[in-house]
Amino acid sequence: MDAERVDCVGALVYDEQRRLLVVRRANEPGRGLWSLPGGRVEPGENDPAAVAREVAEETGLTVQVGAMVGEVERDGPKGQLYVIRDYEATAVGGTLTPGDDATDAKFVTRTEFLALSTTTLLVSTLEQWNALPG
Template sequence: MDRERVDCVGALVYDEQRRLLVVRRANDPGRGLWSLPGGRVEPGEDDPTAVVREVAEETGLTVQVGTLVGEVEREAPQGRLYVIRDYEATPLSGTLTPGDDATDARFVTRPELLALPTATLLISTLEQWNALPG
């Protein structure tokens, strides 16, 4: 049986010190864990539009979407599968403020990221993609 696939996007947003933008999830899956800003692609959206919307909703920042960094699949509720495509994105404007389903949002260095409770496989995936913060 084919599982229902849910298209999602995530953003790898770095500041000028190459710190990575992460959010603490307010809701399941991963409530209380730190992850990349992102979420579901809404009907009628392309990936870049979804990235811009999700980053704005969760962090208050406006970003310019760059290249696709990689794609992962993660277990989703009701036996579905999240298909998450992560893109590099550059912050353009806005004030960093957690919102929507994020209880906190911050730019972190590599040691700070490694000390946080992060979503399943986030660190190993970022390592594979050579995308850990500086």
């Protein structure tokens, strides 16, 4: 039986110093680990709308969504398969404050990012995409 595919999105948001926006997850999968802001695409939503909503919910920032950077598949609970499409996004407003299912949110340098406990394969995936922070 094929796994149920769950459409998800993530955001690669950089500041002027090319630091990367990361959130600490409040819920499973990956509770307590650092990841990109993102989540499930809701019914009737397109990817850019989902990216903008998830970033706003988790970080308080308003973003302009750009090009897709890449797509990964990750095993989810109950035999689900998360299909995650990550997009570049630029913060255009709002105040950085963690919310929804994020317990913390911050911009990090490459050194800071590599020192964090991050979700499975996040570092290697961003390396492949040349998307690590500056």
